[in-house]
Amino acid sequence: MAGLLITFEGPDGAGKTSALTELVPQLRQIARQPIIETREPGGNPISEAIRRIILDPQNTAMDKRTEALLYAAARRQHIIEKIRPALAADKIVICDRFVDSSLAYQGAGREIGVNAVGQMNEFATELLTPDLTLYLDVPSELGLQRIAAHRQSQNDRLDQEALSFHQKVRGEYLDLAQEYPQRIKTIDATQPLADVIAACQRVITTTYADWFK
């Protein structure tokens, strides 16, 4: 058995972090293998340091290709230090964001091009692809409203982007979900959080029934 890589994706404010906070402990109770929860950019000290640089609102001078390279560099280190060893040990890795984020945010949002960003990530990941991706879909306006309503600290550099940027990001996620329907399952994240969590759990446990009691 090789491990399972399950990723969560969505526009800012879709509720991935909120959903995972409740979902992962629930899944741990019924999983037959250990679950590793992690996130991108981040997941280990080097990648978390890169995260701080990328998201720092002071870094207004950052070029969009520099940004894309930094996300890919953080991802590479994350895969080497954490994801690959966990998969090799047959664990279930649940990751908040992965390559689809780069395709949506840098490829479409920053208009670098989805193919160019995809190629760069093929180099970084050596083609490691999630087994399953849950895409939490919300209209960009709602995602941004949620962030504004619950803001506890200064917005990060990407949260501060214009609505049109976030709309391009969501548009690319919707295209990816159409292109890869076997891997990417769309969850309506405008529902109450409890329903979003239940829907995610249902998709994971029915798709990988053998992995759960």
Ligand SMILES: Nc1ncnc2c1ncn2[C@@H]1O[C@H](COP(=O)(O)OP(=O)(O)OP(=O)(O)O)[C@@H](O)[C@H]1O
């Ligand atoms: N289904 C929901 N209904 C209403 N509010 C929600 C829902 N899901 C999350 N929220 C609220 O929206 C805000 C953003 O949620 P969260 O931080 O989980 O999103 P996220 O997808 O992780 O966003 P980001 O990628 O920007 O970190 C939080 O304050 C959370 O309480």
Ligand SMILES: Cc1cn([C@H]2C[C@H](O)[C@@H](COP(=O)(O)O)O2)c(=O)[nH]c1=O
């Ligand atoms: C992995 C990845 C992330 N992003 C963006 C998406 C978000 O705006 C931030 C990460 O913050 P979160 O609160 O942890 O969701 O970074 C991106 O643009 N490209 C990527 O590859």
